Amino acid sequence: MKTTFTLENADGLARAGTVTTARGTFTTPCFMPVGTRGAIKHLSSADMEDLGAQVILANNYHLMLRPGADVVAALGGLHSFADWHGHTLTDSGGYQVFSLEPKIDDDGATFKSVYDGSKLHMTPESAVDSQVQIGADIQMVLDVCSALPSPDHVIREALDRTIDWAVRARQHFLDQPDALARQAQFGIVQGGLDLSMRAESAQRTVEVGFDGYAVGGLSVGEHRSEWHEPLLAATNELPADQPRYFMGLGDPAGIVDAVARGIDMFDCVLPTRLARHGTLLTSQGRLNLSRAEFERSDEPIDPAYPDSPVARWSRGYLRHLLRVKEPTAARLLTIHNLWWLLRFVDDMRTAILEDRFESFAASVHEVWS
Amino acid sequence: MKTTFTLENADGLARAGTVTTARGTFTTPCFMPVGTRGAIKHLSSADMEDLGAQVILANNYHLMLRPGADVVAALGGLHSFADWHGHTLTDSGGYQVFSLEPKIDDDGATFKSVYDGSKLHMTPESAVDSQVQIGADIQMVLDVCSALPSPDHVIREALDRTIDWAVRARQHFLDQPDALARQAQFGIVQGGLDLSMRAESAQRTVEVGFDGYAVGGLSVGEHRSEWHEPLLAATNELPADQPRYFMGLGDPAGIVDAVARGIDMFDCVLPTRLARHGTLLTSQGRLNLSRAEFERSDEPIDPAYPDSPVARWSRGYLRHLLRVKEPTAARLLTIHNLWWLLRFVDDMRTAILEDRFESFAASVHEVWS
Numbered sequence: 001m002k003t004t005f006t007l008e009n010a011d012g013l014a015r016a017g018t019v020t021t022a023r024g025t026f027t028t029p030c031f032m033p034v035g036t037r038g039a040i041k042h043l044s045s046a047d048m049e050d051l052g053a054q055v056i057l058a059n060n061y062h063l064m065l066r067p068g069a070d071v072v073a074a075l076g077g078l079h080s081f082a083d084w085h086g087h088t089l090t091d092s093g094g095y096q097v098f099s100l101e102p103k104i105d106d107d108g109a110t111f112k113s114v115y116d117g118s119k120l121h122m123t124p125e126s127a128v129d130s131q132v133q134i135g136a137d138i139q140m141v142l143d144v145c146s147a148l149p150s151p152d153h154v155i156r157e158a159l160d161r162t163i164d165w166a167v168r169a170r171q172h173f174l175d176q177p178d179a180l181a182r183q184a185q186f187g188i189v190q191g192g193l194d195l196s197m198r199a200e201s202a203q204r205t206v207e208v209g210f211d212g213y214a215v216g217g218l219s220v221g222e223h224r225s226e227w228h229e230p231l232l233a234a235t236n237e238l239p240a241d242q243p244r245y246f247m248g249l250g251d252p253a254g255i256v257d258a259v260a261r262g263i264d265m266f267d268c269v270l271p272t273r274l275a276r277h278g279t280l281l282t283s284q285g286r287l288n289l290s291r292a293e294f295e296r297s298d299e300p301i302d303p304a305y306p307d308s309p310v311a312r313w314s315r316g317y318l319r320h321l322l323r324v325k326e327p328t329a330a331r332l333l334t335i336h337n338l339w340w341l342l343r344f345v346d347d348m349r350t351a352i353l354e355d356r357f358e359s360f361a362a363s364v365h366e367v368w369s
Numbered sequence: 370m371k372t373t374f375t376l377e378n379a380d381g382l383a384r385a386g387t388v389t390t391a392r393g394t395f396t397t398p399c400f401m402p403v404g405t406r407g408a409i410k411h412l413s414s415a416d417m418e419d420l421g422a423q424v425i426l427a428n429n430y431h432l433m434l435r436p437g438a439d440v441v442a443a444l445g446g447l448h449s450f451a452d453w454h455g456h457t458l459t460d461s462g463g464y465q466v467f468s469l470e471p472k473i474d475d476d477g478a479t480f481k482s483v484y485d486g487s488k489l490h491m492t493p494e495s496a497v498d499s500q501v502q503i504g505a506d507i508q509m510v511l512d513v514c515s516a517l518p519s520p521d522h523v524i525r526e527a528l529d530r531t532i533d534w535a536v537r538a539r540q541h542f543l544d545q546p547d548a549l550a551r552q553a554q555f556g557i558v559q560g561g562l563d564l565s566m567r568a569e570s571a572q573r574t575v576e577v578g579f580d581g582y583a584v585g586g587l588s589v590g591e592h593r594s595e596w597h598e599p600l601l602a603a604t605n606e607l608p609a610d611q612p613r614y615f616m617g618l619g620d621p622a623g624i625v626d627a628v629a630r631g632i633d634m635f636d637c638v639l640p641t642r643l644a645r646h647g648t649l650l651t652s653q654g655r656l657n658l659s660r661a662e663f664e665r666s667d668e669p670i671d672p673a674y675p676d677s678p679v680a681r682w683s684r685g686y687l688r689h690l691l692r693v694k695e696p697t698a699a700r701l702l703t704i705h706n707l708w709w710l711l712r713f714v715d716d717m718r719t720a721i722l723e724d725r726f727e728s729f730a731a732s733v734h735e736v737w738s
């Protein structure tokens with residue numbers, strides 16, 4: 001089953017659309033909460049239903065180690081495992097593997113398990129296979145992500161190897177008709193901050209031919225303005241009728257900047273991680289709930305949004321729970337940040353549909369830049 | 370406003386009834402989940418509404434230190450603070466204070482704060498005052514709880530001092546008309562395992578005159594059979610038209626044994642603490658979800674209760690989350706245990722109303738003794 005992107009409206013390069021997969025449809029722009037080990041921290045699939053999330057991320061690397069891709073398969077695959085009936089996407093775990101300083105060769109990556117120190121080897125083919133077992137709606141190829149800044153020859157080597165691995169991963173995926181009928185597979189564009197390498201990586205990834213395209217290796221520490229041009233160099237080469245995904249981006253200003261350059265899908269641990277440390281997304285920007293001024297505040301986190309599922313509790317109460325490390329705090333603040341960001345992306349979608357994306361983006365930059 | 374207990378049916382000494390307070394009513398037997406710092410760990414008041422809890426406990430000692438009783442008062446009192454509209458009860462915190470090896474004299478207890486090591490002094494009067502500020506529907510007197518076993522003279526000294534403090538606490542409470550209009554105050558019976566001291570403590574506490582009576586200092590390590598007679602010696606002396614509360618008891622067999630001796634109210638951290646460590650209450654007894662046999666189990670925690678709010682997730686999934694320490698596990702398992710125990714107490718209430726408490730108790734002992 002071919003995954004398609006249907007454009008509902010374009011406002012400049014910003015797109016409002018619908019992605020259709022074997023499971024059904026989801027609308028874009030779309031923010032995908034991250035449930036690395038099969039759950040968003042402190043939340044369940046019931047909470048994600050309440051929040052109206054459309055797509056949830058999980059991580060192949062973590063799930064193949066614990067509980068094991070075969071265990072997820074034995075329990076019916078990721079949707080049945082987590083009892084989640086929306087869309088799912090698994091990252092290959094390349095990013096996690098590369099943070100472990102693996103030994104890389106043409107065949108794949110060799111690294112130690114974070115769980116028990118055992119030596120593991122991941123190849124483009126094995127990453128396809130474990131993601132087939134896990135059974136998300138969308139699986140990602142294993143790519144090579146280099147740190148920024150890196151010398152040109154390192155970026156070049158990562159680009160070439162990512163393409164080699166993409167060819168192998170695609171072939172291996174196409175050889176599995178059962179998986180093909182259920183899953184989509186996305187390629188990943190690399191190329192650092194070099195415009196010609198970004199364009200080349202995008203062209204060559206499109207030549208391999210995937211169901212959608214991700215841009216990886218951006219927003220890994222460099223300032224937002226530095227990835228604008230490299231991102232555009234990539235998205236200019238991507239087909240209009242397939243979805244585009246910026247990996248690992250979750251701040252409001254970054255999201256509007258990427259949407260302005262043709263991106264449809266986002267994921268990031270930022271909103272959930274910030275929440276656990278007491279930093280909230282609000283219409284006035286970030287709010288650090290730990291501050292003493294909120295001790296006796298009976299206002300909700302974001303007075304502009306009285307319909308937030310967390311608006312019934314005061315800043316004073318939530319600050320207290322945070323301060324005494326009650327896990328209820330992490331839960332409620334996580335719900336707030338995800339609710340806020342999902343609503344933000346919905347508002348952005350409405351702005352694109354109503355041809356007023358530019359003024360929406362300007363108002364976001366006023367608060368978040 | 371006088372707190373009353375209305376008997377709906379007695380089956381032997383087991384009572385099914387309704388407690389009426391200034392806030393409204395709750396039915397008994399009743400299990401009260403423990404939200405020490407103003408929240409049950411991992412849960413919010415929205416969850417407690419979903420679970421149908423009637424009364425939630427909080428702890429005066431913890432709340433007076435963090436965020437401070439004055440902060441809770443500034444935020445409208447405990448109900449407004451936690452946005453919980455059911456009943457609340459605060460323990461004085463005597464039990465927590467005595468675990469800190471305080472210096473005790475006739476005036477009160479001197480101890481160090483667990484938060485910053487500062488020296489604190491709590492008296493029967495100050496415990497009333499901070500509980501007035503916190504504003505629960507029911508407040509408890511400061512008592513002296515001795516460990517079991519203790520020499521008779523230690524039990525005797527604790528009993529006498531508890532009565533002295535009860536007289537002072539009651540007088541101090543009666544001097545505050547605003548609090549009187551809103552709150553009830555319960556006395557606490559001590560006396561160790563000695564039958565005559567238990568009876569004497571109960572008689573003298575009733576002479577002081579409270580809105581309800583708790584039995585403290587039992588089930589603190591001794592076998593269940595050891596507290597049966599001392600408990601009965603106490604409840605025999607308690608008035609029939611006021612509620613009776615066994616402090617710190619939460620296992621099913623213990624609860625039926627205490628109800629069989631005339632107790633109406635219970636609290637315990639057991640169901641929530643067990644849940645966080647992966648031990649579940651089920652119709653077959655305790656279930657340790659960590660066990661390898663559950664790795665691929667697609668059954669719910671307790672197949673006998675498909676209507677549990679956690680029944681949609683499999684043992685295999687929940688075991689995985691528990692094993693990788695995802696906080697979602699602690700949350701869902703806590704919900705299961707509280708749901709299960711609240712349902713258990715409701716079933717017991719129905720059995721009393723239908724004059725079949727004895728067979729209910731026998732079936733509980735078959736699984737839990």
